[in-house]
Amino acid sequence: MKLSRRKFLAASGGAFAAAVAAANLTSLKAVAESGHGDAQTGEKGEKHIASSCEMCVNKCGFYAHVVNGRIKKLNPNPRFFKSRAMLCARGNAGAEEPYNPERLKTPLVRDGERGSNKWRKISYEEAFQIVAQKLAEAKTKYENRSSVAFFSSEGLQEGSFQMLAQTYGSLNTVRHPSLCLSSTIQGWSSVYGVYPDADLANAMFVVMPGANRAEALVTPDSMDFLRYRPKGQQLVVLDPRFTNTAAKADKWYPVKPATDMAFMLAMINVIINEELYNKDFVANMTEGFDELKAHVQQYTPEWAEKECEIPADEIKWCAREFAKYAPRSVIYPGRRTSWYVDDVAFRRACAIIPALCGCWDVPGGIVPKSGVPLKNPDIMYPFYDMVEERLDVESFGEFDNNLPDDARKEAGLPTDSVAYLGEKDGSWIRFREAVLRGEPYPVKMMMVYKQNFVEAAPNRAKTLKMMEMMDFICMIDIQMSDTAFYADLVIPESTYLERWDVVHSLAGIWPIATFRQACIEPVYQTKSMFEITGGIVDEMLKIPELWDDTDEEELEYFKEDFVEAILHAPIQDYIKYQVSGFENGYEKLLKDGVIYKTDQGVYGQSAKPGYRFKTRSGKIELTNVKYPDKGLDALPVYRRARQPKDGQFRFILGRHGWNTHTGTQNNEFLWEIQKENTLWINSKEALKLGIKNGDRVVVKSSVGEQTVKAEVTEKIRPDCVFYAHGFGRVSKGMSLVYQKGASQAAILEDYIEPISGNAAMHETFVTVSKA
Amino acid sequence: MKRKAVMALTVVLILAFAVATAFAAGNERKGKRTWKKSCRTACHDGSQASNLSPVSKTQAQWKALFDAEHAKIDAAHKAKNVAIDGLQASDWEDMFEYLKGHALDSDQPETCG
Numbered sequence: 082m083k084l085s086r087r088k089f090l091a092a093s094g095g096a097f098a099a100a101v102a103a104a105n106l107t108s109l110k111a112v113a114e115s116g117h118g119d120a121q122t123g124e125k126g127e128k129h130i131a132s133s134c135e136m137c138v139n140k141c142g143f144y145a146h147v148v149n150g151r152i153k154k155l156n157p158n159p160r161f162f163k164s165r166a167m168l169c170a171r172g173n174a175g176a177e178e179p180y181n182p183e184r185l186k187t188p189l190v191r192d193g194e195r196g197s198n199k200w201r202k203i204s205y206e207e208a209f210q211i212v213a214q215k216l217a218e219a220k221t222k223y224e225n226r227s228s229v230a231f232f233s234s235e236g237l238q239e240g241s242f243q244m245l246a247q248t249y250g251s252l253n254t255v256r257h258p259s260l261c262l263s264s265t266i267q268g269w270s271s272v273y274g275v276y277p278d279a280d281l282a283n284a285m286f287v288v289m290p291g292a293n294r295a296e297a298l299v300t301p302d303s304m305d306f307l308r309y310r311p312k313g314q315q316l317v318v319l320d321p322r323f324t325n326t327a328a329k330a331d332k333w334y335p336v337k338p339a340t341d342m343a344f345m346l347a348m349i350n351v352i353i354n355e356e357l358y359n360k361d362f363v364a365n366m367t368e369g370f371d372e373l374k375a376h377v378q379q380y381t382p383e384w385a386e387k388e389c390e391i392p393a394d395e396i397k398w399c400a401r402e403f404a405k406y407a408p409r410s411v412i413y414p415g416r417r418t419s420w421y422v423d424d425v426a427f428r429r430a431c432a433i434i435p436a437l438c439g440c441w442d443v444p445g446g447i448v449p450k451s452g453v454p455l456k457n458p459d460i461m462y463p464f465y466d467m468v469e470e471r472l473d474v475e476s477f478g479e480f481d482n483n484l485p486d487d488a489r490k491e492a493g494l495p496t497d498s499v500a501y502l503g504e505k506d507g508s509w510i511r512f513r514e515a516v517l518r519g520e521p522y523p524v525k526m527m528m529v530y531k532q533n534f535v536e537a538a539p540n541r542a543k544t545l546k547m548m549e550m551m552d553f554i555c556m557i558d559i560q561m562s563d564t565a566f567y568a569d570l571v572i573p574e575s576t577y578l579e580r581w582d583v584v585h586s587l588a589g590i591w592p593i594a595t596f597r598q599a600c601i602e603p604v605y606q607t608k609s610m611f612e613i614t615g616g617i618v619d620e621m622l623k624i625p626e627l628w629d630d631t632d633e634e635e636l637e638y639f640k641e642d643f644v645e646a647i648l649h650a651p652i653q654d655y656i657k658y659q660v661s662g663f664e665n666g667y668e669k670l671l672k673d674g675v676i677y678k679t680d681q682g683v684y685g686q687s688a689k690p691g692y693r694f695k696t697r698s699g700k701i702e703l704t705n706v707k708y709p710d711k712g713l714d715a716l717p718v719y720r721r722a723r724q725p726k727d728g729q730f731r732f733i734l735g736r737h738g739w740n741t742h743t744g745t746q747n748n749e750f751l752w753e754i755q756k757e758n759t760l761w762i763n764s765k766e767a768l769k770l771g772i773k774n775g776d777r778v779v780v781k782s783s784v785g786e787q788t789v790k791a792e793v794t795e796k797i798r799p800d801c802v803f804y805a806h807g808f809g810r811v812s813k814g815m816s817l818v819y820q821k822g823a824s825q826a827a828i829l830e831d832y833i834e835p836i837s838g839n840a841a842m843h844e845t846f847v848t849v850s851k852a
Numbered sequence: 853m854k855r856k857a858v859m860a861l862t863v864v865l866i867l868a869f870a871v872a873t874a875f876a877a878g879n880e881r882k883g884k885r886t887w888k889k890s891c892r893t894a895c896h897d898g899s900q901a902s903n904l905s906p907v908s909k910t911q912a913q914w915k916a917l918f919d920a921e922h923a924k925i926d927a928a929h930k931a932k933n934v935a936i937d938g939l940q941a942s943d944w945e946d947m948f949e950y951l952k953g954h955a956l957d958s959d960q961p962e963t964c965g
């Protein structure tokens with residue numbers, strides 16, 4: 082639908098104007114500078130407001146219990162069936178966020194060297210003027226809008242930030258997936274055309290390679306296997322660490338790192354050679370079975386045992402059990418799969434197993450995600466002349482990908498580019514490489530929305546070097562993250578309890594849509610990203626140089642249809658439009674916090690013969706059809722990864738249930754649970770090195786070193802070490818964790834999985850010695 | 853995927869190559885623009901005609917529709933008495949590049965969030 086101002090308002094209706102006006106009453110706003118002290122808003126009484134959590138990506142629904150304008154407690158929303166009506170420890174601790182003494186309260190402009198922590202307070206209006214001015218300068222100087230990079234992380238307000246990026250016209254948007262899950266998306270999509278879910282509420286046999294669902298919470302999976310697993314469900318966990326997920330498993334295989342693919346290929350070998358596969362399903366739904374059969378003959382369980390150190394008999398048992406319970410059997414696709422440089426091939430191998438056994442789109446199997454239908458306006462941004470192609474595209478590839486020196490580099494992987502780059506996401510590591518070289522054109526300014534890449538991306542020293550090259554860095558966040566700490570301008574966003582956010586459909590087996598409404602007034606008169614974008618765009622429109630490479634008439638439409646009709650209208654109008662396909666959609670949202678078509682699992686849309694999958698052949702591709710066009714293996718080929726030499730350990734990553742990435746460690750409630758991280762080191766190895774529990778040790782890689790306390794344990798293999806993410810911080814604005822414990826980014830080397838562009842973060846070897 | 857040998861090219865040559873690929877057959881960015889303006893928001897958002905987006909068709913289907921100077925698209929519109937004027941041959945090429953590049957079975961990976 083084309084959104085002219087008239088049409089847009091007509092579609093969303095004006096009935097809620099009064100409610101909106103009430104929510105925006107500035108007379109109610111007062112500031113409590115005393116942190117946990119009283120944030121008196123003058124509001125009296127008690128209420129329960131439906132909204133959704135932003136302490137991690139799951140967006141669980143809650144009712145905020147608000148007393149006299151202050152959050153008293155967050156209670157789970159019983160209608161939020163995606164989380165099985167759960168609110169986790171982090172979700173509860175979110176109540177602290179608006180009152181955190183160190184949260185950002187006012188825009189800050191740098192008043193000293195970068196990173197000197199010297200700031201001057203300014204108004205939002207001044208901040209918007211600075212950004213608009215800097216954007217104009219970049220455009221005039223480089224005559225290329227892509228010289229400004231826009232970094233962001235997912236969330237209900239990310240769309241507002243993307244509106245700013247598109248208004249400016251840069252093609253260099255760099256999102257989080259290439260530091261997280263782009264390899265598993267690519268790997269599973271290479272078989273099914275989509276990245277599906279696993280139905281843990283109904284599966285009888287579950288293989289989880291590495292995923293730690295008991296601690297790295299993903300709803301509903303974490304709840305389903307911990308609390309709602311069907312009677313008799315068997316869980317097999319492959320992990321070099323004894324995680325809490327392993328503790329809940331029926332079998333734990335401490336797999337040798339970087340060899341998981343051998344295990345999967347041997348499972349395929351057994352399933353095919355023992356004829357345990359679903360012959361009808363394979364014949365009707367898949368492509369390339371014969372090639373796969375021939376290919377896996379080399380991968381016997383006995384061969385795999387030597388690679389992955391899981392006994393051949395166990396592999397055979399797994400394959401037979403998997404087939405026995407099919408179609409209620411799954412290999413869990415996983416989420417943060419930024420592990421190895423051949424991760425896409427590994428995920429392909431995982432994805433092939435359920436396809437062989439017909440565990441597709443049925444209860445208990447692997448199921449494609451469904452969504453809730455929402456309306457979203459087609460915004461027509463101006464078309465600019467001064468725009469260059471993305472910096473990290475293949476055609477600009479003139480440098481080596483960082484691949485370790487082993488068999489994987491020899492063959493099968495692109496050495497000079499990313500094979501399938503996401504056009505909005507990009508590839509973080511490759512992007513940084515291109516910026517550092519300044520080729521094929523300079524990127525000199527960064528707009529960053531909540532992506533704390535200083536601590537999230539491998540090789541921190543390189544990231545800081547990239548930031549040094551910038552003319553200007555603007556960060557929008559709720560706290561002084563490490564990236565904000567090195568920025569020139571920091572703009573605070575309201576916390577999720579203080580803002581209205583647009584509706585998102587949370588796709589999955591049980592699709593549900595949610596949004597946010599302000600539970601309390603902004604404690605420090607902060608703004609949402611939607612309002613920040615509106616403010617910056619208004620300032621941009623005052624600078625003629627910003628608009629001289631586009632068509633005048635189109636610009637007028639843009640002003641009317643987007644700036645006036647959307648940015649200048651209350652965000653509630655946008656929300657109303659999104660749910661206008663539902664009867665009383667907006668009222669339902671306000672009351673229930675959610676909107677959905679059904680609360681039952683959605684199965685079977687793509688399980689019928691003749692269904693066209695989004696693959697090149699239209700079928701489930703056991704042998705990939707398009708990969709060979711790019712010189713890639715059509716089938717998962719096992720190539721031996723290098724392993725640590727004597728005195729070295731592989732550094733592996735993982736998560737806890739009480740922190741989300743680098744975002745929550747400075748929350749006082751969560752900090753009570755863990756105040757610094759510790760290095761897990763196997764007891765035998767510790768003994769060899771003379772390291773005792775609690776000793777301070779130096780962990781050193783080729784790119785950096787960190788000092789941290791040792792935790793001597795049997796819960797990790799002798800060939801690897803681990804510490805949790807989010808500690809050893811460089812921002813003085815996060816004083817609880819500033820220089821407490823050790824940083825991952827500081828010691829991780831920057832390898833890349835070059836099919837998806839994902840970072841490969843389990844390829845770094847370190848030495849450990851007493852400090 | 854270019855292999856090592858090709859990488860020895862100078863930056864200048866590669867830049868020239870990049871520009872060439874971006875503009876030779878069509879310009880996706882321009883194509884997206886034309887598609888949105890002249891087709892999608894005009895009618896094909898489900899308001900006046902079918903809800904059509906790049907993923908509505910496979911690459912092969914888009915090719916069939918755009919082949920022979922988009923004869924099949926013209927026929928579909930003629931049948932409904934719809935006239936599409938003012939588009940240059942290059943506009944159609946750009947649109948085709950965009951639609952093909954984002955088709956149901958295109959190389960664009962799914963994303964997150």
Ligand code: HEM
Pocket residue numbers: 887890891892894895896900901902903917925928929932934936939
């Ligand atoms: C250059 C821009 C356009 C392109 C590329 C385009 C493309 C197409 C295609 C591919 C079809 C066949 C649909 C199918 O086979 O599934 C079609 C049908 C049709 N188009 Fe367009 N179209 C454009 C502009 C328009 C406009 C501006 C209108 C309205 C004034 C319109 C109205 C229709 C109608 C009524 C049909 C037949 C029934 C239907 O699919 O809804 N088209 N168009």
Ligand code: SF4
Pocket residue numbers: 134135136137138139140141164167168169170171172173298300
């Ligand atoms: S899993 Fe926990 S932190 Fe994440 S959205 Fe749900 S309640 Fe919030």
